[in-house]
Structure formats: structure tokens, C-alpha cells
Amino acid sequence: MNRQVRLAARPVGLPKRSDWQFTSEPVPEPGEGEVLVKVRYLSLDPAMRGWMNEGKSYIPPVGIGEVMRAGGIGQVIASRHPDFAEGDSVSGRLNVQDYACVPGAQLSKVDPAAAPLPVYLSALGMPGMTAYFGLLDIGKPQPGETVVVSGAAGAVGTVVGQIAKLKGCRVVGIAGGAGKCRYLVEEMGFDAAVDYKAEDVRAALRRECPKGIDVFFDNVGGDTLEAALANLARHARIVICGAISQYNNTTPAPGPKNYMALLVNRARMEGMVVFDYADRYAEAVRDLSAWMAEGKLKSREHIVCGLDGFPEALLKLFTGENFGKLVLKVADA
């Protein structure tokens, strides 16, 4: 049988267990051109919260009663597509379930010998692509510039900071808690880290960025964005990657009060959606894998086990309990 987690209701605020429905149905048979995949690992992403809401976004919402959308890694158990054979490890949109029947054209092969499978959901997966293109294409960091990243100890943030260091920048991370801040400096090579739960972020950024912020890569929004706007260098670039502090709001998020800092500093703020770069993923994978092989890029995953625990596991992203890329392990090989 194929256990599935379906969206039962549109959540108000943080999603509750009753917003989900657990169902079971026979494992599907692959049709012509399809591949049947046993799901091993699922990517738990802050974006999932947005996909649960009605309304226009960069991707349609998950419908009520539909299996929850999720990227994942799995193993081919039957294939009717010429590019895939039984036993292959693949990544794609597998959704929150035990087995996924997916058109072969929507899957990519991954090499379990080159990296542990969860890394393909982390630095070598969607968060890595987001960091790479968001920072390099939109942030355009130059050697000697100051790059600040919020959500710095997370899946996207750690990769952003490490790439910025590779590009010769001063890198300051903003994260919650002394443990995460220590990790950024001692393990990830950041120049400094600001604990937004323990200090005034505006004052800390003034201290750590004496020449102002040239690139702000924002994963958090809200007060953190305002603190960065208050410390910009002239011609700063702000990459709007996410605003996790606002995802569970029940009223619309207020805009940054001090947006005129963009005018004063001749600065630019630009949003990015990783899927727009799909035809260039190979470029990012090539660079990220090479940096990893050279020991210049580290990936950290936080693995939680069991499909049944999906509702509670997802919440870790919003409490900051995850330390690294949050991955749900669904099955062993």
C-alpha cells in the first residue's frame, strides 16, 4: 500500500495536525513513459507553508484533498521510461507519500557514490541552486565587499555564506541562538555572526559591517530586513529569497518602513525564484560539487524519520529547531 499525506484544510497560522489527512491506497502501476519510485527522503521546505494557501503565487497552491507537494529522492522500482532502470536513485517532485509514479521526463538521476542521498536535497539540491543563483546572479558580490545573509544557519543560508567567502567577501550571518552563531564562524568560515534572539540586529550589523552592507541575502524579512536596510552601503543589492518570519502571519505583512534607504543608497532590491533557473542547474551543480570535492563547501542535513511525523517535522522550520537542511527520511533502501 502507498501511504499518503494530503492537505485537508488551509491552515490559519501555524499548520496543525488536523490540517492533514492520512490516507492509503494501492501502489500505482507506471504507465507508458512513467517511473515508479520508492520514496527515501523528502525535502521539508518553508515554501510548503505558502503552497498551502489559496491565492496567486509563483506556483499554484496544493488543492484540498491533494497529496502534499514535496521534492524528494527515491529509488526506481519499476520503469517504463528508457532513461531509467530498476535500482537507479532519482530526484524529483515525489510528494509526501511512500511511492510516486512520475513521468520520466520530470526526474533526474543522482549518484549515491558521489554524495550521500540527502545532500541532493541540500547543498547539491534546490537550496544549493537557490543560494548559487540568488547570490551570484542577483547579489553579484565582488571581492572585498560585505555580504550579510539572514537565516544564515539554514539550508540556503549556509551555502550563500560559503560561496560569498569563496568569492573573497566579508561574510556576516544572522541566526537564532549562540550554538548556530558559533557554528557559522567556527565551522562554516563566516567572519561574524549575529544572534538575532540575543542582540539588537541593527546595532550588531553596524558593528560588524563598518563599511555598510553591499549584498543582503534575505531569507527572513520583517524586522531583520529593516535592520539591514538601515545599514546599506551605496549601490547595495538586496536579494529577496524568502521571508520566513512572515509565513504564518494571519494578517498581511507590513512593508519595510525604511524602504527609502534604497533611494538614499542608490540600492536595488530584487526577488528570485529558483525554478526560473532550471535550465542552468547543471552549471550550479558543477561548481557546487567541485567546491565540495575540494573541501571548500560543507553541507549539513537535519534528518527526521517517518512519514507519520510529517506535520510536526515541518513545524521545526518555523521554530528554528532544524540545524541544517530539514529532511524527512521515509524509507531505507
Ligand code: NAP
Ligand atoms: P532553513 O533556513 O533551513 O530553515 C528555516 C530557518 O528559518 C529556521 O531554522 C530558523 O532559523 C529561521 N526562522 C524561522 N522562523 C523565523 C523567524 N520568525 N525569524 C527569523 N528566523 C526564523 O530553510 P531554507 O530551506 O534554507 O529556506 C530559507 C529561506 O529561503 C526561506 O525563507 C525559504 O522560503 C527561502 N527559499 C526561497 C527560494 C526561492 O526560490 N526564492 C528557494 C528555497 C528557499 P533560526 O534558528 O536562525 O531562527
